[in-house]
Every structure is written in structure tokens, then in C-alpha cells.
Amino acid sequence: MRTAIRKQIENSISELAGRIYDMDADISLPLPLCIIRQGEETAEYPWNGYRCYFEVILYGSGFAKVDQLSEQIIEALHEKVLVFDTGNSLTCRYTGNPGGDMVNVGRTGASRTLRFAAMKQLAYEKPDQEPFWLAGLQEWTQETAGDEWTVYTGWWPTGYIRPCILWRLSGSELVMTNTSVLDVDNRLSVHVIGRSPEEEQSMVNTLIEAIGRQVKLPLDASHQHHYLVKECATNLEADRIASGQISVVLRMKTSKKVEAKPLMNNIHYSEEPKY
Structure with a gap:
């Protein structure tokens, strides 16, 4: 999932190409950069796959840069269908900014966390014949x-x-x-x-x-x-x-389907013998 999200962001925002990480990046790396953190994943229904969550933690030189890149990341991911190499796909939805903006003293910049919910559709073989x-x-x-x-x-x-x-x-x-x-x-x-x-x-x-x-x-x-x-x-x-x-x-x-059974053609009756 991270690979598909990273590719989508890098293809949409050239400024973040090569600056997307799966874990906490070294504090000496230049800004801007972002970290993709995957959250919980739960099974939903057969017709729509799994529901999962992920966060894109963005670091920029200041709040103006964070605002700019946040809008671009949301535009790149919100309501988009991302297809994996395995054939599965992911439908992303932006759900908000938990915790608000922060000043990162160590990186001498600002940071913002963008939270997304996603439905992960699984590849399956459709029946040869439908009703x-x-x-x-x-x-x-x-x-x-x-x-x-x-x-x-x-x-x-x-x-x-x-x-x-x-x-x-x-x-x-x-x-x-x-x-x-x-x-x-x-x-x-x-x-x-x-x-x-x-x-x-x-x-x-x-x-x-x-x-x-x-x-x-x-x-x-x-x-x-x-x-x-x-x-x-x-x-x-x-x-x-x-x-x-x-x-x-x-x-x-x-x-209604009536089960075929043998029909009664004749009835034979005889009185009990008298003694």
C-alpha cells in the first residue's frame, strides 16, 4: 500500500520526489519531506474489501510551504483509485488533520499530519455466468x-x-x-x-x-x-x-417446481371374506 501511495504523491508533486519515507526520517535531511505511516486495517464486506487508514506526516520550512504541499497532497490522493502491482486497488479519502499544525524545533520548520481512510479492493475472478x-x-x-x-x-x-x-x-x-x-x-x-x-x-x-x-x-x-x-x-x-x-x-x-411422482391409476377393493 505504501508503495502505491508514494508513487502517486511523487508523480503528482515533483518537489517531494525522493523525499517520502516509510519511517521517521533523519533529522538532518533537507525539507520539505513527508513520512507515510500506515494505521489499522479491518475487514469490511466481500464486495468492497478492507478498510484501512494511513497518515501522511508533512514537514516544511514554514507554514506557508506546509499549506501549499498539503493542498497538493490532498488533491493527489483524495477520491483517487490507486492500482497496485498485485492487481488490488485502493480508494483514498481525506478525513482531516488530527492534532493541528506543529512547530518542529529539531527540523526548524513546521509539520502537519494528513489522515486518510481507504477502501482496499481485492482482485477476484468474476463468475462465468451471472443471473x-x-x-x-x-x-x-x-x-x-x-x-x-x-x-x-x-x-x-x-x-x-x-x-x-x-x-x-x-x-x-x-x-x-x-x-x-x-x-x-x-x-x-x-x-x-x-x-x-x-x-x-x-x-x-x-x-x-x-x-x-x-x-x-x-x-x-x-x-x-x-x-x-x-x-x-x-x-x-x-x-x-x-x-x-x-x-x-x-x-x-x-x-413452483413440482416433483414428478407416479400417478395412481387403479384402486382394487374386495370385501373381507365372511365366515
Whole structure:
């Protein structure tokens, strides 16, 4: 992880090239410089990998230099997707400046700690075949959102491209009926990631309105199979990577499978003999 972060900073800020360290740097080294310190890492969910934290400790000749480089580091890392050599990827988010600025007497300069949270997506092999209805939702969403958007299903892929939308199955319920038909309610989460907050919220609104206009969503190109829209809600404050801003409940009808058994053709009856 440190290697990918270091490369991103060095490629974005030439002034810090060769001046990024993984541990406390010698006090005699010239300024500016920064130290990358990795924090805790916790497992999240299969579809979004691990949540981890890291800090970039920046040292500069004065507060003006620290201000300048801090803005550049945040711009280089915030909301960026970094791809590792292993195929895994990291989505960074700037979370603030813990502790505030400090005067470093030993280095005769100023220092600031920039804290980042990150989601670490793991490389995985996607199933050869997905449910046909999930592919149908992907196709419908692509037509609704337009070619500029990329639509994914299942899990976040490594190195996903913005702007993008992810459909993820989060739960199912089987509703028993007295007929030969079963009702299957699937709850899906829809994640929307734009290139800006305005673009992101606009697409959330577009999808909500489009789903609301559709009493039934087509599940295949022939429009022979449909989903009945039961519920549709949005939460703009939800984590767009881990949870998704839109929750949808879709109902699909399917036939009950009756196990084939031998039929009763004849009944033979005879009275008990009389004595």
C-alpha cells in the first residue's frame, strides 16, 4: 500500500520526489519531506474489501510551504483509485488533520499530519455466468445513465472507472402463495460514484426518477421477463462504496417446481371374506 501511495504523491508533486519515507526520517535531511505511516486495517464486506487508514506526516520550512504541499497532497490522493502491482486497488479519502499544525524545533520548520481512510479492493475472478436478471438490470441502467457511465454488478472491481454505478444483491425473500407461482423479493443496493458531488447526486436523482416511472423493469432484451418495483428509497448520506445510496426491492414471479411422482391409476377393493 505504501508503495502505491508514494508513487502517486511523487508523480503528482515533483518537489517531494525522493523525499517520502516509510519511517521517521533523519533529522538532518533537507525539507520539505513527508513520512507515510500506515494505521489499522479491518475487514469490511466481500464486495468492497478492507478498510484501512494511513497518515501522511508533512514537514516544511514554514507554514506557508506546509499549506501549499498539503493542498497538493490532498488533491493527489483524495477520491483517487490507486492500482497496485498485485492487481488490488485502493480508494483514498481525506478525513482531516488530527492534532493541528506543529512547530518542529529539531527540523526548524513546521509539520502537519494528513489522515486518510481507504477502501482496499481485492482482485477476484468474476463468475462465468451471472443471473440473467442481473444482466438485464445492468443493460437497463446503461441505457438510462448513458455511455459516459460504467455499470458494474456484484462486487467492486479493482481499478473501477468513474463515473460508475454498481448493482449489488443484498438480500432475498421467498413469498409463498396458494397458486403455482412463487414471489421472489430481491433487495438490491445501488452505488453511484461520480466525478463530483453534483454529478453524483444528479445521477442518483435520475435513477430514482427512472425507477419510479417503471412499474416493471425489463430483465432481458426481449422484455419477456420483468421485475415488479415494490420499494425504492434513497439515502444521500450513505457510504457510496460500502452501502450504496439507493435501496430497491424488486419482485419476480417464478413457477413452483413440482416433483414428478407416479400417478395412481387403479384402486382394487374386495370385501373381507365372511365366515
